[in-house]
Amino acid sequence: MTVPTQPFSSYDIDSLMFITRRPDIVFVEGQGSWLIDNNGKRYLDFLQGWAVNALGHANPGMLAALEQQARRLINPSPAFYNDQMAKLAGLLTQHSVFDKVFFTNSGAEANEGAIKLARKWGRLKKKGAYQIITMDHSFHGRTIATMSASGKPGWDTIYAPQVPGFPKAKLNDIGSAERLIGEETVAVMLEPIQGEGGVIPVTHEFMRELRELTQKHGLLLIVDEVQTGCGRTGKLFGYEHFGITPDIMTLGKGIGGGVPLAALLCREEFAVFEAGDQGGTYNGNPLMCAVGVSVIEQLTAPGFLESVQARGKQLQTILLKMSAEFGLQGERGDGLLRALLLGRDVGVQIVDEARELSPEGLLLNAAKPDLLRFMPALNISAEEMDKMGAMLHGLLLKLAVNA
Numbered sequence: 001m002t003v004p005t006q007p008f009s010s011y012d013i014d015s016l017m018f019i020t021r022r023p024d025i026v027f028v029e030g031q032g033s034w035l036i037d038n039n040g041k042r043y044l045d046f047l048q049g050w051a052v053n054a055l056g057h058a059n060p061g062m063l064a065a066l067e068q069q070a071r072r073l074i075n076p077s078p079a080f081y082n083d084q085m086a087k088l089a090g091l092l093t094q095h096s097v098f099d100k101v102f103f104t105n106s107g108a109e110a111n112e113g114a115i116k117l118a119r120k121w122g123r124l125k126k127k128g129a130y131q132i133i134t135m136d137h138s139f140h141g142r143t144i145a146t147m148s149a150s151g152k153p154g155w156d157t158i159y160a161p162q163v164p165g166f167p168k169a170k171l172n173d174i175g176s177a178e179r180l181i182g183e184e185t186v187a188v189m190l191e192p193i194q195g196e197g198g199v200i201p202v203t204h205e206f207m208r209e210l211r212e213l214t215q216k217h218g219l220l221l222i223v224d225e226v227q228t229g230c231g232r233t234g235k236l237f238g239y240e241h242f243g244i245t246p247d248i249m250t251l252g253k254g255i256g257g258g259v260p261l262a263a264l265l266c267r268e269e270f271a272v273f274e275a276g277d278q279g280g281t282y283n284g285n286p287l288m289c290a291v292g293v294s295v296i297e298q299l300t301a302p303g304f305l306e307s308v309q310a311r312g313k314q315l316q317t318i319l320l321k322m323s324a325e326f327g328l329q330g331e332r333g334d335g336l337l338r339a340l341l342l343g344r345d346v347g348v349q350i351v352d353e354a355r356e357l358s359p360e361g362l363l364l365n366a367a368k369p370d371l372l373r374f375m376p377a378l379n380i381s382a383e384e385m386d387k388m389g390a391m392l393h394g395l396l397l398k399l400a401v402n403a
């Protein structure tokens with residue numbers, strides 16, 4: 001693959017609104033687990049669009065779906081059914097405990113939908129109860145309501161005032177959730193593994209106790225599976241690990257394999273939207289849904305999730321070995337959503353140095369300053385996984401020598 005190179009200074013970067021610090025490179029092409037920048041340099045990609053590209057870059061099945069559907073029909077309007085929305089909804093209900101699906105364009109929008117659905121249900125069935133208990137350090141999106149639902153430090157003030165109605169419990173502390181339940185409570189919402197919070201798993205005990213508690217009080221249990229869903233943890237959906245049946249689930253990221261697609265799912269009895277309650281111009285458009293069909297068909301093909309589990313074990317083994325060798329704090333996570341605990345705040349430095357490795361770079365994320373998060377393509381090869389291990393090992397060696 002030859003990509004014409006172009007200097008960074010030739011791009012009109014100044015016209016872009018500043019939102020975050022970014023390195024002086026521009027990505028122009030991707031293939032599987034590899035990205036190529038404006039200088040033609042290759043990077044082994046363990047970000048994958050932020051755990052979005054479940055099937056890596058330029059997946060042939062997704063490309064075929066995108067091309068064919070673009071020729072057939074892009075958007076007949078959300079006022080009509082289309083074949084791809086029905087097909088994808090059917091696949092999702094067939095492979096989950098849910099009966100009804102509403103498609104959205106982002107994870108935040110799916111969570112907004114979950115919040116609306118819970119509040120609507122509270123109005124109809126629980127005398128107007130509207131509060132949704134969420135968790136400290138959780139992440140549910142960047143709209144005003146989903147920022148209010150999130151437990152990210154600082155987010156309560158940055159665009160104050162917040163949307164009211166999201167009291168925060170402590171993750172894995174059932175007493176802290178129970179104490180928040182009152183007349184106004186309608187639901188509890190959580191991520192099966194807190195992704196942005198630093199890959200913090202919910203314990204099996206907590207999830208099961210939460211299901212019992214919500215059942216006892218007649219509350220909805222909402223799982224935000226925007227990051228943990230769609231094969232990321234080695235099962236199709238994260239809730240499957242816990243042996244529980246949630247009432248509402250949101251999906252995003254992996255479901256579109258990189259295109260803007262997300263979903264709100266619920267069990268039959270909670271599908272209480274009435275005409276006009278929910279909608280959106282692009283929601284359920286056949287172009288994105290056709291890609292989603294290709295993604296879900298590939299994730300549910302025989303052997304696929306087993307291979308995710310195998311790569312997850314391989315990654316875990318690599319991280320544990322590194323942790324032992326360099327005296328780090330171990331690893332956590334599940335499947336191909338894992339973190340290496342560094343024990344000191346060198347995460348950002350490692351991320352920068354990994355990217356700057358040459359001739360090939362490595363793209364990693366430090367979800368917190370003292371850890372590295374790994375979210376590779378679910379179809380990454382065993383060789384590519386080992387290659388990442390070798391690259392990171394070299395960096396840690398250097399760091400240990402310089403310490």
Ligand SMILES: *Cc1c(COP(=O)(O)O)cnc(C)c1O
Nearest residue numbers: 106107108139140141226227252
């Ligand atoms: C990424 C993420 C979101 C937000 O999804 P967007 O598509 O960025 O709006 C919500 N919840 C969780 C758990 C996420 O990881």
